[in-house]
Amino acid sequence: MSLEPSNPAYESEVRSSFGKQTAMTSIGAQLVRVEAGVVEIAIPYSSDLTQQNGFMHAGIITTIADTACGYAAYTLMPANSDVLSVEFKMSLLRPAKGSTFVAAAEVIKPGRTLTVVRADVFASSDGRNRELIATMLATMICLLRS
Amino acid sequence: MSLEPSNPAYESEVRSSFGKQTAMTSIGAQLVRVEAGVVEIAIPYSSDLTQQNGFMHAGIITTIADTACGYAAYTLMPANSDVLSVEFKMSLLRPAKGSTFVAAAEVIKPGRTLTVVRADVFASSDGRNRELIATMLATMICLLRS
Amino acid sequence: MSLEPSNPAYESEVRSSFGKQTAMTSIGAQLVRVEAGVVEIAIPYSSDLTQQNGFMHAGIITTIADTACGYAAYTLMPANSDVLSVEFKMSLLRPAKGSTFVAAAEVIKPGRTLTVVRADVFASSDGRNRELIATMLATMICLLRS
Amino acid sequence: MSLEPSNPAYESEVRSSFGKQTAMTSIGAQLVRVEAGVVEIAIPYSSDLTQQNGFMHAGIITTIADTACGYAAYTLMPANSDVLSVEFKMSLLRPAKGSTFVAAAEVIKPGRTLTVVRADVFASSDGRNRELIATMLATMICLLRS
Numbered sequence: 001m002s003l004e005p006s007n008p009a010y011e012s013e014v015r016s017s018f019g020k021q022t023a024m025t026s027i028g029a030q031l032v033r034v035e036a037g038v039v040e041i042a043i044p045y046s047s048d049l050t051q052q053n054g055f056m057h058a059g060i061i062t063t064i065a066d067t068a069c070g071y072a073a074y075t076l077m078p079a080n081s082d083v084l085s086v087e088f089k090m091s092l093l094r095p096a097k098g099s100t101f102v103a104a105a106e107v108i109k110p111g112r113t114l115t116v117v118r119a120d121v122f123a124s125s126d127g128r129n130r131e132l133i134a135t136m137l138a139t140m141i142c143l144l145r146s
Numbered sequence: 147m148s149l150e151p152s153n154p155a156y157e158s159e160v161r162s163s164f165g166k167q168t169a170m171t172s173i174g175a176q177l178v179r180v181e182a183g184v185v186e187i188a189i190p191y192s193s194d195l196t197q198q199n200g201f202m203h204a205g206i207i208t209t210i211a212d213t214a215c216g217y218a219a220y221t222l223m224p225a226n227s228d229v230l231s232v233e234f235k236m237s238l239l240r241p242a243k244g245s246t247f248v249a250a251a252e253v254i255k256p257g258r259t260l261t262v263v264r265a266d267v268f269a270s271s272d273g274r275n276r277e278l279i280a281t282m283l284a285t286m287i288c289l290l291r292s
Numbered sequence: 293m294s295l296e297p298s299n300p301a302y303e304s305e306v307r308s309s310f311g312k313q314t315a316m317t318s319i320g321a322q323l324v325r326v327e328a329g330v331v332e333i334a335i336p337y338s339s340d341l342t343q344q345n346g347f348m349h350a351g352i353i354t355t356i357a358d359t360a361c362g363y364a365a366y367t368l369m370p371a372n373s374d375v376l377s378v379e380f381k382m383s384l385l386r387p388a389k390g391s392t393f394v395a396a397a398e399v400i401k402p403g404r405t406l407t408v409v410r411a412d413v414f415a416s417s418d419g420r421n422r423e424l425i426a427t428m429l430a431t432m433i434c435l436l437r438s
Numbered sequence: 439m440s441l442e443p444s445n446p447a448y449e450s451e452v453r454s455s456f457g458k459q460t461a462m463t464s465i466g467a468q469l470v471r472v473e474a475g476v477v478e479i480a481i482p483y484s485s486d487l488t489q490q491n492g493f494m495h496a497g498i499i500t501t502i503a504d505t506a507c508g509y510a511a512y513t514l515m516p517a518n519s520d521v522l523s524v525e526f527k528m529s530l531l532r533p534a535k536g537s538t539f540v541a542a543a544e545v546i547k548p549g550r551t552l553t554v555v556r557a558d559v560f561a562s563s564d565g566r567n568r569e570l571i572a573t574m575l576a577t578m579i580c581l582l583r584s
C-alpha cells in the first residue's frame with residue numbers, strides 16, 4: 001500500500017507531540033521509529049510498572065501501543081491537525097515478560113477523518129530474539145486545528 | 147443477576163493482589179470499592195501522566211479500567227486462582243479532563259474459565275458531578291494455581 | 293442522558309432505510325422498537341441460519357446487533373444523512389439457543405461525526421423469560437448526503 | 439511461526455463441521471482454503487444480502503470472517519473438540535462493493551484453551567484485483583467433547 005504523507009514535516013511533528021506526552025517520559029517510553037504510516041515505541045521493563053505477578057502491566061503495554069497507533073496515523077495527517085484515539089481493542093497473547101517491549105504500529109487504512117491502525121507488541125529478554133505478546137486494532141481520528 | 151462469590155475471602159484477596167501491582171501505586175490509583183462482581187478504582191489527575199494536550203493519557207485511563215475489570219472478575223473466582231486479561235476493547239468517548247477519574251467495573255457474565263466484564267470510566271472536576279468519558283468491554287480468564 | 297433527535301422524522305427515516313436492507317428480510321429480522329437513541333430488532337430462530345451445533349450463527353446474531361446499533365445512532369442524526377458502521381466488538385456470552393432473539397441497542401455517546409452505541413442481545417424460548425446471550429460495543433459514523 | 443496441527447484429520451473435520459453450518463449454505467458461502475492455521479471462505483455478492491445502499495451487509499461480511507476465524511483455530515485443535523467464538527472485533531474499512539468477497543483468517547496465537555485469530559476480508563469485482571474492506575481480531579475457545 002502506498003502511504004503518502006501529506007505533511008512533509010510529519011516526523012518533527014510526531015517527535016514534538018510525543019515530547020508533550022508526559023506519560024511517555026514517566027513510564028520511560030521512547031520513540032524508536034517514525035516513518036510514513038509506521039511508528040515504533042519502546043519501553044524497558046520497570047519493577048514500578050507491574051501487575052500482581054511482577055510482569056509489566058497490560059495497561060502500560062496498552063499505553064505504548066495506543067501511542068504508537070496514534071502517531072502512525074498522525075504521520076499521514078495534514079499539517080495543523082491533531083490526532084485522538086477513538087477506540088482500540090487489545091488482545092493479550094502472552095504475559096509481558098522481558099527486559100524490553102516494543103510496540104510496532106502500522107496504518108492499515110488511512111482516511112481523511114478516520115485512520116485504522118494495527119500494532120503488534122514484542123517482548124525481548126536479550127535484545128535479539130523477540131516474542132509477540134499482544135496485538136492492537138485501533139481507530140484514530142484527525143482533528144483539524146482552527 | 148445473582149453473582150455469588152465462591153471465595154468468602156474475595157475482598158482481602160483482591161486487596162492483597164492489588165497491593166502487589168506496583169503500576170497502581172506508581173500512577174496513584176486506589177481501590178475504592180470491592181463487592182461481589184463490582185470493583186471501582188480511582189486515580190487523581192497528574193500532570194505527569196498526560197497526552198499531548200495535557201489530558202490524562204488514554205492508556206492510563208485504560209490501565210485503571212483493565213485493572214477494575216480484572217478484579218471485578220476475581221471477586222467471583224475460587225480460592226487459589228489468579229486472574230489475567232485475555233482482551234479488552236476501549237471506546238474513548240470524551241477527552242479525559244478533570245481532577246479525578248473513576249473506573250467502575252461490573253461483571254456481565256461470570257464463568258468457570260472466562261468472565262466478561264464491562265467498565266465505565268467517569269471524570270469529575272468537583273467530586274460531585276461526573277461525566278462518562280470511556281467504556282470498556284473485557285474478557286478475563288481464571289487460572290487455577292497449582 | 294437527554295438524547296434529543298434533530299430530525300423529527302427520524303422514525304420514518306429509520307423504517308424506510310431498514311426496508312431497503314434486503315439482508316434483514318432474507319434472515320427474517322424485524323424492527324420492533326424505534327425511539328430516540330434506542331432501536332430493537334427481533335429475529336425468530338431459523339434452522340437455515342445455524343452454526344455446526346444447530347444454534348443460531350453468531351454472525352447472524354451480530355448482523356441484527358450491528359443493524360440495531362446503526363439505527364439507534366441514526367435516530368439522532370440530522371435529516372439528509374446516512375449511517376455506516378465504523379467498527380464493533382461483539383462478546384458472545386452464551387450459545388444462541390431459543391426461539392426468538394432480540395438485539396436492543398442504545399446510544400451511549402451521540403456525536404456530530406461519531407456515535408457510540410451498545411447493544412445487548414437476548415434469547416427467549418417462551419416469549420416471557422429472556423437471557424442475555426451477547427453484547428456489542430459499536431462506533432457509527434454520520435455521512436451527510438451531498 | 440510453526441503451527442503444528444495435532445489432529446491429522448483436521449481438514450476433513452473442518453469440512454464436515456462447515457457442512458453442518460446451514461447459515462453458510464443459506465448465504466452462499468464456500469470454504470476455499472483449509473490449511474494448518476489458515477482458512478479462507480468466499481461469498482458472491484447477492485442482492486438479497488445488502489444494507490440500505492445496496493452493498494453487502496457488514497453483518498454478512500462479519501459472518502464469513504467469524505466462521506473463517508473459527509475454523510482457522512479449529513485446524514489446530516485436537517480430535518474430539520469443538521470450537522466456539524468467544525468474541526471478535528471487526529473494523530469496516532471500506533463499503534463492501536464487489537462481486538466476490540473472501541475472508542482470509544490466520545491464527546496469530548494458538549493455545550490449549552484460547553486461540554487468537556486475525557481475518558482480513560477482501561472484495562473483488564473482476565476476480566483478479568482485490569481490495570481490503572475489513573479486518574477482524576477474534577478469540578476462539580476449544581471445547582473438548584465428553
